[in-house]
Amino acid sequence: MSHHLVETIDLCFSYPDSPPALDHVSLRITHGESVAVVGGNGAGKSTLLLHLNGLLAPSSGQVRVGDIPVTPKTVARIRESVGMVFQQADDQLFMPTVREDVAFGPLNMGLPPEEISRRVEQALRDVHAEALADKMTHHLSGGEKRAVSIATVLSMSPDILVLDEPSANLDPASRRTLISLLRQFSHTKIIATHDLDMVMDLCTRCIVMKDGSILADAPVPDIFSDCALLEEARLEQPLSYRLMQHGRERENSGQL
Numbered sequence: 336m337s338h339h340l341v342e343t344i345d346l347c348f349s350y351p352d353s354p355p356a357l358d359h360v361s362l363r364i365t366h367g368e369s370v371a372v373v374g375g376n377g378a379g380k381s382t383l384l385l386h387l388n389g390l391l392a393p394s395s396g397q398v399r400v401g402d403i404p405v406t407p408k409t410v411a412r413i414r415e416s417v418g419m420v421f422q423q424a425d426d427q428l429f430m431p432t433v434r435e436d437v438a439f440g441p442l443n444m445g446l447p448p449e450e451i452s453r454r455v456e457q458a459l460r461d462v463h464a465e466a467l468a469d470k471m472t473h474h475l476s477g478g479e480k481r482a483v484s485i486a487t488v489l490s491m492s493p494d495i496l497v498l499d500e501p502s503a504n505l506d507p508a509s510r511r512t513l514i515s516l517l518r519q520f521s522h523t524k525i526i527a528t529h530d531l532d533m534v535m536d537l538c539t540r541c542i543v544m545k546d547g548s549i550l551a552d553a554p555v556p557d558i559f560s561d562c563a564l565l566e567e568a569r570l571e572q573p574l575s576y577r578l579m580q581h582g583r584e585r586e587n588s589g590q591l
């Protein structure tokens with residue numbers, strides 16, 4: 336079985352006293368894919384992601400990771416496999432210090448102390464946050480919290496990385512570090528984002544959401560070349576795509 340496979344089947348979800356936030360969402364993401372989930376504010380991206388490790392339970396339909404359905408009984412096992420970085424870092428960080436937060440997952444997995452220390456050091460190094468190890472988490476800046484949030488997930492060595500707006504609040508250098516780090520993560524990645532330039536850098540496939548439904552699911556170039564689709568989804572062609580297209584046009588017209 337592949338723990339790296341993620342599937343939703345006819346997934347529907349409504350928050351109390353609200354219209355459906357997810358409306359019959361079916362998708363299948365296989366091992367090693369790097370998939371962007373994009374769409375305007377309120378399209379349902381975060382709600383979808385929160386189902387992938389059982390933080391929300393479907394109103395109807397199913398979520399599966401590998402061949403395990405996500406249910407209250409399987410959720411602990413699922414969370415060892417699916418690492419989730421939340422849109423709001425304050426939802427992720429709850430221990431007094433950075434080191435304790437990054438150690439929390441491995442500690443819960445019952446790993447020996449020396450392995451926990453090794454993973455904490457490595458995860459903090461990966462996000463260039465070694466210097467923050469002994470800081471109080473509530474004293475961190477927004478971007479520092481984001482980096483530490485990612486470290487809390489990396490320390491669990493997940494098979495599948497699910498990230499909700501990972502580049503929000505990051506300065507350009509930190510954003511670059513994040514992109515390189517995510518590029519090195521060779522397992523399955525699912526990234527909800529408004530940063531379409533990052534999608535160009537990292538993802539091969541793009542799922543476009545609108546009003547809780549999937550509007551399109553296609554290779555990234557097919558999505559970014561479809562201006563009508565982008566407009567319908569409240570999106571715009573990213574600058575890097577336009578520059579690439581411009582370069583191609585110049586090349587074709589012999590101007591280079």
Ligand SMILES: Nc1ncnc2c1ncn2[C@@H]1O[C@H](COP(=O)(O)OP(=O)(O)OP(=O)(O)O)[C@@H](O)[C@H]1O
Nearest residue numbers: 350351353356374375376377378379380381382383
């Ligand atoms: N806790 C909640 N209670 C009630 N409604 C909610 C709750 N969280 C989200 N919603 C509603 O569900 C819909 C989908 O929200 P969601 O947060 O999934 O969108 P999103 O695509 O992640 O948006 P954004 O780009 O702003 O992060 C929205 O209409 C939102 O108002």
Ligand SMILES: [Mg+2]
Nearest residue numbers: 380381382422
């Ligand atoms: Mg969101």
